Amino acid sequence: MxxxxxxxxxxxxxxxxxxxxxxxxxxxxxxxxxxxxxxxxxPPPPMLDAMAEIVRGDPGAHLYGPVLGLPALRAEVASQWSANYGGSIRNTQVAITSGCNQAFCAVMETLTGEGDEVLLPTPWYFNHKMWCDMSGITAVPLLTGTGLLPYPEVARSLITDRTRAVVLVTPNNPGGVEYPASLVRGFYDLAREFGLKLIVDETYRDFHSQSGAPHDLFTDPDWHDTLIQLYSYSKSYRLTGHRVGAVVASQSTLAEVEKFLDTVAICPNQLGQRAALWGMQNLGQxxxxxxxxxxxxxxxxxxxxxxxxxxxxxxxxxxxxxxxxxxxxxxxxxxxxxxxxxxxxxxxxxxxxxxxxxxxxxxxxxxxxxxxxxxxxxxxxxxxxxxxxx
Missing domain, CATH: 3.90.1150.10 (Aspartate Aminotransferase, domain 1)
Known part of the structure; x- marks a missing residue:
């Protein structure tokens, strides 16, 4: 067996x-x-000081919390993302997870059944492939071209009646490549045409060489019908060991994600969430x-x-x-x-x-x-x- x-x-x-x-x-x-x-x-000393105060002074940091995350952190993500991307994101369209890997796993469980397919550009992030393997999902390799860029028309040729999503990581792991906004938009349009989800993992977004929003997908008022965005606090605020990530998706998708999260971890790390919130509010410079x-x-x-x-x-x-x-x-x-x-x-x-x-x-x-x-x-x-x- x-x-x-x-x-x-x-x-x-x-x-x-x-x-x-x-x-x-x-x-x-x-x-x-x-x-x-x-x-x-x-994490930087000011954040360590804030975390020490949280440990001693906030009893909630040591208890179970909401499955989909700290309400204040969800609200901060919704507010900052709406401003940064020029779109409209509601608190109820944000979930906090135990790291970005868990965000990916939760979303995959929400979208797929046994034998379903997702398109992963190669070279791919190995943990994405590992979760697909362990979940009975077929990871379909999407060959990249010049500059390690994937192309929507190549992806089109790979779509079958079992395809459920296309996954992009930008800036890319392992390639380091930043996908142009027009390319990301092309995949978004393709996913919408076929009724698929476009999953955009932006773990390394805060180190993008471009100033401003790296894409315009959130400006579409119906973005939540197609787009699922993943994010991580591990790299941005050095919170690797505290395991804090995020999913931005439709409220109906997050209702399904909640089932997975409640079963696996019950709630995200409470201290890590509070540190992430403090970082978003105080560590911009x-x-x-x-x-x-x-x-x-x-x-x-x-x-x-x-x-x-x-x-x-x-x-x-x-x-x-x-x-x-x-x-x-x-x-x-x-x-x-x-x-x-x-x-x-x-x-x-x-x-x-x-x-x-x-x-x-x-x-x-x-x-x-x-x-x-x-x-x-x-x-x-x-x-x-x-x-x-x-």
């Missing part, structure tokens, strides 16, 4: 961390960890500084990449926390990545973790997550990759 969990592959990040077992890193060449896109620093730093790291990769290009590397995409590259070596990426730990003191993820086994391009691709290395760290990373002779 094949169980639900046996239907999918092992979690990629824990698998990669096992490559570190038994490897020693000398002081002059410490490990450069560009495997995971989670900030390793705690700080978050702008975080965005500027990430954009500078992106620029550092773009400026330095010609050094690797001269050695046969190719930069496929860069943005938010990620760069997706191809390597020049005659070895598949799933063998190269563990070798890099020993030969160069670099931990990153191979493209095979983001592609179906049938897609050979995964064997040439690597993902670099630069959330935790600054310009100096990027320079050292490129120095080590440039010196590789395999």
């Amino acid at each position: 094949t169980t639900r969990t046996a239907a999918t592959f092992p979690p990629p990040v824990p698998e990669a961390y096992r490559w570190l077992d038994g490897v020693e890193f000398p002081a002059e060449r410490p490990l450069i960890n560009v495997s995971q896109a989670a900030p390793v620093a705690p 700080w978050l702008a500084g975080e965005r500027a730093e990430i954009l500078d790291r992106r620029a550092a990769i773009e400026e330095s990449f010609p050094r690797l290009a001269a050695k046969g590397w190719e930069l496929l995409g860069v943005g938010a926390y990620f760069a997706c590259v191809t390597h020049p070596f005659d070895i598949p990426s799933n063998e190269l990545a563990p070798l890099l730990v020993k030969e160069a003191g670099i931990l990153l993820l191979p493209g095979t973790m983001f592609q179906p086994d049938s897609h050979p391009e995964g064997k040439k691709q690597l993902r670099i997550a630069f959330a935790n290395i600054d310009r100096a760290g990027i320079t050292e990373l490129f120095d080590r990759l440039e010196r590789l002779a395999l």
Whole structure:
């Protein structure tokens, strides 16, 4: 018998961390960890102070709360999103979840039955594929083209009577690519034409290089008939361990989402929700500084990449926390990545973790997550990759 969990592959990040077992890193060449896109620093001191006050002074922070989240946080999301996107979003169209991964899982359970299909652009975010596998959903690979961009007309050719949704992640994980607003609109129109849902995961929205709204979908007064947006507080406010995410969708969709959330976690993390609310209300300037730093790291990769290009590397995409590259070596990426730990003191993820086994391009691709290395760290990373002779 094949169980639900046996239907999918092992979690990629824990698998990669096992490559570190038994490897020693000398002081002059410490490990450069560009495997995971989670900030390793705690929230900023003002937020930590606010959280300490909440722990001691707010009894509700230690109790069950509403399944769909803290009313004040739902209201803040609705208000800020309406202003930022130029649309109309009601409190009842927002749900708070235990991280963005749970938001995706809840939405999938709401939309699909056994054997249904969803379209996932490749390279895909591996946890999206894993949940589809474990839920009996067929994840249909949507091949991307130049610049790792998916195209609505390619998606059109893949739609069947079992298709329920198209999933976009922008800025993209693992590719780093920012999907143009016109492209997102094209997928929205396609989904509406076929009566599908368009799920737009905007976990990395706060690090988008474009000022202003990254798309105009919320300006449609009937957006809730087609659009489901996912969001995360983990990256924006360094609340990774507190697990706070959000879903913006129709009220009827959230009524179904509530069933899943109540069964799985009962309610989102109470302290994390209160911290997220405090951050939204007080850390706008700080978050702008975080965005500027990430954009500078992106620029550092773009400026330095010609050094690797001269050695046969190719930069496929860069943005938010990620760069997706191809390597020049005659070895598949799933063998190269563990070798890099020993030969160069670099931990990153191979493209095979983001592609179906049938897609050979995964064997040439690597993902670099630069959330935790600054310009100096990027320079050292490129120095080590440039010196590789395999």
